[in-house]
Amino acid sequence: MLKTNQTKNEKEINLSKIPISHDWSFSDKTIKHTAYITHGYYTYPAKFIPQLAAKIITTHSKKNDIVIDPFMGSGTTIIEAIVNNRIGIGTDINEIAVLLAKVKSTPIDYNILANEYTNLMFILEHELNGNFQGEFQNAQKHIKLPDRIDYWFKPHIKNRLLIILNNILKIKNLDVRDFFLITFAQILKSCSIWMQKSVKPTRDLSKKEIDPLYKFDWQAKKMIKKHGDFNDILSQSIKNCIDDYRIVKNNDARNLPCENSMVTLIVTSPPYVISYEYADLHQLPSLWFGFLEELSGFRKKFIGSSFRERNRIKLKSKIAEQIISELGNNKKGREVENYFADMIESFKEMKRVLKKNGKVAIVIGNTKLKGVDILNAEVFKEQFENIGFKTYDIIHREIPSKMLPSIRDPQSGRFTKIINEKKLLVYPTEYILIMEKI
Numbered sequence: 079m080l081k082t083n084q085t086k087n088e089k090e091i092n093l094s095k096i097p098i099s100h101d102w103s104f105s106d107k108t109i110k111h112t113a114y115i116t117h118g119y120y121t122y123p124a125k126f127i128p129q130l131a132a133k134i135i136t137t138h139s140k141k142n143d144i145v146i147d148p149f150m151g152s153g154t155t156i157i158e159a160i161v162n163n164r165i166g167i168g169t170d171i172n173e174i175a176v177l178l179a180k181v182k183s184t185p186i187d188y189n190i191l192a193n194e195y196t197n198l199m200f201i202l203e204h205e206l207n208g209n210f211q212g213e214f215q216n217a218q219k220h221i222k223l224p225d226r227i228d229y230w231f232k233p234h235i236k237n238r239l240l241i242i243l244n245n246i247l248k249i250k251n252l253d254v255r256d257f258f259l260i261t262f263a264q265i266l267k268s269c270s271i272w273m274q275k276s277v278k279p280t281r282d283l284s285k286k287e288i289d290p291l292y293k294f295d296w297q298a299k300k301m302i303k304k305h306g307d308f309n310d311i312l313s314q315s316i317k318n319c320i321d322d323y324r325i326v327k328n329n330d331a332r333n334l335p336c337e338n339s340m341v342t343l344i345v346t347s348p349p350y351v352i353s354y355e356y357a358d359l360h361q362l363p364s365l366w367f368g369f370l371e372e373l374s375g376f377r378k379k380f381i382g383s384s385f386r387e388r389n390r391i392k393l394k395s396k397i398a399e400q401i402i403s404e405l406g407n408n409k410k411g412r413e414v415e416n417y418f419a420d421m422i423e424s425f426k427e428m429k430r431v432l433k434k435n436g437k438v439a440i441v442i443g444n445t446k447l448k449g450v451d452i453l454n455a456e457v458f459k460e461q462f463e464n465i466g467f468k469t470y471d472i473i474h475r476e477i478p479s480k481m482l483p484s485i486r487d488p489q490s491g492r493f494t495k496i497i498n499e500k501k502l503l504v505y506p507t508e509y510i511l512i513m514e515k516i
Contacts, residue, residue, distance in 0.1 A: 122152035143342035148331035153179025217244035263363035443508035
């Protein structure tokens with residue numbers, strides 16, 4: 079039950095007055111804890127920690143229940159579902175997310191990975207330190223890179239990376255090939271001139287160079303060990319038929335790969351307002367893997383994007399309508415309207431796949447845009463209640479370890495890394511809304 083003082087009208091609840099539940103902040107967890115097994119393979123923005131997902135899953139579902147994450151991201155929910163002997167289904171519109179979630183949740187025999195690593199490193203050391211020019215020309219015949227890569231990589235670094243990628247793509251075992259593709263994806267920022275500590279796409283022309291082969295070797299060793307840990311804790315029955323227990327798809331959240339009324343629990347943290355900014359953070363691997371031809375086209379796929387037109391629909395929330403009215407008839411107002419419209423459609427799809435009394439645990443925070451309070455949690459609660467859900471619980475938590483740009487410029491609404499008296503914290507706390515299908 080709901081841990082707030084209810085009024086006759088549930089929509090009037092001020093969620094910010096809910097006391098913070100320190101049991102859900104996990105402030106005692108270090109990177110060692112939050113990056114256990116495969117969770118630390120790739121630096122992914124705005125992911126919640128595995129301990130949060132695990133606590134929700136074990137509290138609100140049972141062994142062999144279906145758990146879905148419609149906004150799967152890096153696959154945290156999926157991994158914690160199968161580790162806890164549930165069936166994990168996830169979707170994401172971002173191809174990098176799908177590849178990452180697949181790799182992180184696929185058991186691969188340690189000896190197979192280790193042997194492939196040894197063979198791959200032997201070849202790479204020979205090609206990068208021997209007949210480099212010949213191997214580079216051969217790689218160019220097989221991989222066509224977009225011009226945008228030259229904006230982020232110095233020529234000699236790009237050429238070495240190209241040879242590494244070409245050899246990864248030759249690996250016949252597809253699970254192993256994908257594993258090393260994620261290894262490659264994780265080293266790209268370090269090898270580029272993208273400012274290392276910036277989540278914004280900012281170039282640092284004086285950035286210290288890192289040899290791609292050295293970085294790839296280091297990352298591969300780290301990931302192989304972590305994958306061994308993952309194999310050790312995953313039950314043998316799930317390892318033997320992983321595709322029956324783990325499904326990850328490159329789908330829109332409004333098209334879940336599941337039949338009606340089959341799901342016990344949905345655990346997700348949807349993208350925030352102006353979510354297409356996340357597209358910027360996936361530029362580098364998307365460019366190298368051929369997922370990104372132009373950034374504006376890539377941004378169109380994301381929830382609430384202003385880069386695509388959509389039909390106006392009823393938002394099922396008076397709070398949302400008030401927020402949009404305060405923002406005005408401008409680009410920001412349309413972005414927020416698109417966002418809430420996309421979300422209500424996603425919630426209706428969640429309702430379709432959930433069993434009666436099935437639950438949605440949705441992790442979301444509030445923020446400001448152009449001085450207007452964007453009450454995502456209040457809007458979502460209202461939207462859910464207006465399509466056939468009741469509020470089961472609301473948890474208010476601090477977010478000490480969520481990797482997310484934490485500052486917005488109050489005028490533009492864009493993320494920024496500079497703090498001064500005019501900049502505002504975006505998500506110091508967030509809510510876990512637990513909604514139950516009536």
